[in-house]
Amino acid sequence: MLVSVLDPEALFLARADSGELTRRRAVGAYLGLAVGDALGATVEFMMPREIQAEYQVHKDMHGGGWLKLRKGQVTDDTEMALALGRGILRAGRVEAQAAAEAFSDWMRTKPVDIGNTVRRGIAHFRQSGETEMPENDYDAGNGACMRCLPVALATLGDDAEAVDRANRIQAHVTHHNRLSDAGTLCIIRMVQAAILGSDKKGLKLLAEALVAEEPRFGFERKRVDNPSAYIVDTLKVVFQALFASDSFESALIEAVNRGGDADTTGAIIGMIAGALHGPANIPVRWSRHLERRIKQEAVSQAHALLALSPFVRSGLVS
Template identity: 55%
Template sequence: MSPLIDLRQTKPDPALLTSEQRAMGAYIGLAVGDALGATTEFLTPREIKEKHGVHDKIIGGGWLRLKAGRVTDDTEMSLALGESILDHQGVEAKAVAEAFSQWMRKKPVDIGNTVRRGIVHYRNSGETAVAVNEFDAGNGACMRSLGISLFYCDAPQRERLEASRAQSHITHNNPMADAGTETVVEMVVAALKGWHKSRLEEMAASLVTRFPLYRYDRRRVENPSGYIVETLQVVFQALFANDNFENILIDVVNRGGDADTTGAIAGMLAGAYYGPNSIPAHWHKGLDVKVMLECRDQALKLLAAGKQQFPTPKQ
């Protein structure tokens, strides 16, 4: 099975991309960002510079001692959510919670404390939403949200946001995290539909207006934690300061901290905007082939299933 991606086209015009190309770019971009950032996760920018110079290759290692090309929970949970959406033609909270539970049973290489706590809560109580918690403003729901954008791309916004909250609240129930996750979901949808990057910047600005803590234009954020505010500050700074996929990802992962997640979120946004052929060929080749094909195939299936579920009204 061939990847269906012409790597000879290195600088496509974003305006000419199809939604299918953008969907593949988003999902493969997520996985590439995850694999690239896993190497520098929990390092400071100074430590990264001392160890790697400029980190720009998928080489594995890092604190998880990963094999080159392997991904972490960001990509794995995205695939688990996407599979559940396909199986049930939408987000059914219990089915998604069960998919996450089954994923955890496989003993993943990495899992966040808030995610683990949410899954254990579901196992013990059968409830598919944790209680509202001011300390649950992590990035774990946002990092896995791509399937919402793909399947619900043509759905009414209200349904899309309800689906986003349903999957998020299995592990994270916090207004700040909800707002950040929903903004990323809407930004990916905008990119899938071919909107200009200035529209994405307007969406980020709207988030800042509603939640000023997200303001990202004051100083360069480095060594971000898993706090969603810091995560999205880094992603927005890199996304809007650079004009191609490669530079956006290099910018993000060389800031260290929770670099696999900032890489994954930046990768899904930049991949949706610039398309799969904007991803350097050596990153395509460096990614685990099975994972790359899974991401590509699920991206196309989710987009197609969503178009069937939410057909665009005829003019």
């Protein structure tokens, strides 16, 4: 089992942080997710050498890409996280029916992008009313992981089993796969650890615990470029970029310049690095291009979801 970051010692240390600092880290995670998504979307499906030929280093918001996005426009990564957050807030907890309905409502908006596994899961819910897809060895994609931030916030301070259960509830609406579950749970725990004040060494222990449980996630040897949507490829890039960098900006630039599924690697590393470094360290030249409604909902959800969490409700944060 992965090491729990929510042990009594971690919670005791978190008491030393002000409630305001905890909330800022939660906001940093949400804004980091959106910024990473929008930055990476420009170079999604490009090879690193193509990115280099076009931009030398992709480090500014350009928009465009294969989806022909506006500068700062987000994709399904951020939109599905916000949809899940709405579902959790409506239900007051992580609930399968609320998550499935939220995803279905989102698909009705005709989103600019939607993954095949996500589309199939939502269609299954609409046709059958079932909120869990059958387990599938071929559904080890990153679609459940990219949207997991609301679960991390709403379950902050919960016990390990409850966090694991909440992870699977939202994931299995579209992705029912052991590797996807394990990788997504690790990211949830890393975000929670960063919000509680962990440093990068603490986050690396969680990544190493995932590798010990499932060696396919091993990230310390071969550099991964042009990552696919396979959860293993995605998280190898996230871990390599996160642990090789010393700032939010450098982590994001390192990840998205690997190309491939760059909006999702950007979104996932953005939520971790945003919590780790805080919103003040997200470059304004990136965040100012986010659509106002996206930015406002990200901030409001960060506060509202955190308010649902056992960590806040227990009085650990005033």
